[in-house]
Every structure is written in C-alpha cells, then in structure tokens.
Amino acid sequence: MRGLEAPEKIVTALDGGKRPPVTVTINGHTWKTRVAIMRGRHLIGLSNANRKAAGVEIGDKITVEIELDLEPRVAAIPSDLAKALRADPLARASFEELSDSKRREHVRVIESAKKPETRSRRIEKTITTLRDTAKDPRRTS
Helix, strand or coil, X not given: CEEEEECHHHHHHHCCCCCCEEEEEECCEEEXXXXXXXXXXXXXXXXXXXXXXXXXXXXXXXCCEXXXXXXXXXXXXXXXXXXXXXXXXXXXXXXXXXXXXXXXXXXXXXXXXXXXXXXXXXXXXXXXXXXXXXHCCCCCC
C-alpha cells in the first residue's frame, strides 16, 4: 500500500472534517476511501489493486481528482447472512450496533468464500461471534 499526499488546503476546501470520506479518480479509475492523517500529513491510500486498475506505477507523476463523498457508507447485506441474522435476534442486535466499516468487514469475509460450504461456515462463525459479543460487550467483533 502506498499513499498520495493531499495538500492541507485541498482537504480543508473539501469541508468534510479532518478525515473526510472522498471519491478518488486516477486515469478514469474511481474508488471510495477516507483521507488519513499520518505525522501531520494528509494521505490517500493507493493500494496495489487501485494502482493497477488506474494503470500507474510508484514514482509516476499523476493527476488525481478528489471529491467529498456525501453518500452514506452502508454495507449491502447478502440474503443468506440477512436470513441468519433474522433467525438470531441476539446476533442481529449485535450486528446493528456495529459501525458500517465493521459490518462491511463481516460481509467481505463471507463474500470472499469460493465454496458454498466455506460461505456457510463463515456465516455460522459470524453469527456465533456476534452472539458472543452481545453476551459479553467487552468483546468486539
């Protein structure tokens, strides 16, 4: 992972706070992210996947378009996970208390399964983790 430094005046002009959610476009490739702050510098992460998709290499001089992203960041819940959550009110309540980023992480883990049986195991594990977190709020999922 590499980062692009965003000038402070540009981040301030976005008027989205210190770590604004943004949409970044390089060479027609667009993704959503958040501006990070590290050692007083405003950085935008540029993963290997986004670098490849944008057709750029480390060290290239590039033009970057940055826009404030005002759309809510909501995880799309797959139907099989939604069904499992409906069947377990304790797990569902725990899931609903999670931040969108934590919800998206659970969904990402489930969606990345290549085999149906792996996906089912991951859903079961997610439900168990959520249920256990609801029972013991000191745990995080």
